[in-house]
Amino acid sequence: RKAAAKAAAHQESRTADGTRIEVFGNVGSLNDALAAAANGAEGSGLLRTEFLFLERKTPPDEDEQARQYQAIASALDGRPLIIRTLDVGGDKAAPYLPIPAEENPALGLRGVRVSLWRPHLLKTQLRAILRVKPLGQCRIMVPMIASLDELRAVRAVLEEAKRELEITERVELGVMIETPAAAVTADLLAAEADFLSIGTNDLTQYVLAMDRGNPELAARIDALHPAVLRMIAQTCAGAARHHRWVGVCGGLASDLVAVPVLLGLGVTELSATAATVPEVKALVRALDVPACQALARQALDQTSPEAVRDLCKTFRAKVG
Ligand code: PEP
Ligand code: MG
Numbered sequence: 001r002k003a004a005a006k007a008a009a010h011q012e013s014r015t016a017d018g019t020r021i022e023v024f025g026n027v028g029s030l031n032d033a034l035a036a037a038a039n040g041a042e043g044s045g046l047l048r049t050e051f052l053f054l055e056r057k058t059p060p061d062e063d064e065q066a067r068q069y070q071a072i073a074s075a076l077d078g079r080p081l082i083i084r085t086l087d088v089g090g091d092k093a094a095p096y097l098p099i100p101a102e103e104n105p106a107l108g109l110r111g112v113r114v115s116l117w118r119p120h121l122l123k124t125q126l127r128a129i130l131r132v133k134p135l136g137q138c139r140i141m142v143p144m145i146a147s148l149d150e151l152r153a154v155r156a157v158l159e160e161a162k163r164e165l166e167i168t169e170r171v172e173l174g175v176m177i178e179t180p181a182a183a184v185t186a187d188l189l190a191a192e193a194d195f196l197s198i199g200t201n202d203l204t205q206y207v208l209a210m211d212r213g214n215p216e217l218a219a220r221i222d223a224l225h226p227a228v229l230r231m232i233a234q235t236c237a238g239a240a241r242h243h244r245w246v247g248v249c250g251g252l253a254s255d256l257v258a259v260p261v262l263l264g265l266g267v268t269e270l271s272a273t274a275a276t277v278p279e280v281k282a283l284v285r286a287l288d289v290p291a292c293q294a295l296a297r298q299a300l301d302q303t304s305p306e307a308v309r310d311l312c313k314t315f316r317a318k319v320g
Contacts, residue, residue, distance in 0.1 A: 002279065009040030009278040015287045021263065023281045024080070024271040026249060030068070033075040035274040040281060043080035045197060045271025046141070046249035047072060049125070053086055057095050059121060065128035073132050080139060082174070082197070082249075082271075083129050085122060085154070087111045087143040097121075106211065111144025111178075116153050126161040130171065139172035141197060146181040148188050155192070176249070178202035183231035186238025196239050197271070200250030204228050222305035223252040224312065229265065229300055236266030245269060257312045259283050260319070264296030286319050 013023040024045035025036025036044060052060045052068055060068070073081050088094065089110025090102040097118065102108035115122040132138045142154050155173060162171065174195035177183050183203065186196060200223040205212040207228050210221050232248075239246045247269030252258045254272040256279060262270065263284070272280045295315050302308045 006278050013281045013284050015289055017288045019289050021284045022269040025274045025277050026271050030071050033072045039274050039277040041277045045082050045247050047083045059096055062124050062128045066131040069132050073137050082139045082141050084141045084143055112142050112150045123157050126158050130165050141174045143176045145175045146179045177235050179206050183235050186235040187241050190239045190242040190244040195245050197247040197249045200252035224308040225305040226302050232265050260292045261296050261299050264292030
């Protein structure tokens with residue numbers, strides 16, 4: 001099956017009943033972008049920009065960032081590139097970001113909170129992204145959003161950067177859904193965000209109140225927990241009210257057992273690891289959305305992640 005998936009990897013991704021599902025690749029370097037494109041990714045739903053910022057004494061300046069983003073955009077050959085603004089925090093500190101010691105770094109100054117704490121860093125990053133040609137290939141995505149005010153504050157900095165660069169075209173600005181607050185207020189966020197992309201790694205950590213890095217808990221941290229699925233369902237419902245699309249860029253998008261239930265909940269973009277893209281595309285091609293919706297309804301009523309996983313495995317075995 002892997003060989004067949006590879007052969008069909010470069011076709012546009014649609015379900016058997018014709019629903020367009022974008023299958024993108026996650027990227028953390030130029031090499032990842034090349035691998036994603038070679039594997040048939042239709043774009044990137046997540047460029048983690050931390051690789052440019054960590055393990056150095058000073059932050060990358062605008063020119064350096066613009067060069068790196070341009071190289072990655074060019075490697076994707078015009079396909080959409082969703083660039084996530086810097087997502088660092090107390091656990092991934094840099095010398096030029098002296099975040100005070102925190103007892104709970106996962107609940108501390110991180111993601112968009114850092115960007116708004118040091119807005120000049122954010123502005124530099126946004127200006128670098130805006131300089132990538134062709135304009136519009138890059139979309140901007142904000143991590144760790146917990147309230148609409150944060151999106152508004154980022155948009156204000158984006159508007160300032162656009163004015164400075166004399167850019168009048170629309171540039172898409174989306175939010176990551178990684179906190180329970182964002183999931184349950186997805187309708188409010190969707191009124192002002194161009195798209196929503198679910199970071200299932202963090203969303204699971206925060207919904208279950210289980211540290212994603214704790215090896216003792218690893219076996220129990222499953223994004224197919226019904227509580228997480230209900231958050232995803234609520235996100236999709238909120239987004240639909242404003243006709244926004246919802247993607248998944250967390251690990252669940254690379255989990256073939258989970259893909260049908262995600263489509264059934266209303267997700268229309270999956271950003272997987274480059275290596276998984278061909279198989280995700282092949283699976284999407286074999287799926288019918290109404291059957292996925294029936295699966296999703298059942299999954300939401302299960303009482304444990306194990307029960308959801310069994311249900312999803314049985315479904316997938318039938319799809320073949
Ligand atoms: C996530 O939290 O699911 C995500 C995609 O972001 P990261 O894994 O980089 O925190
Ligand atoms: Mg995250």
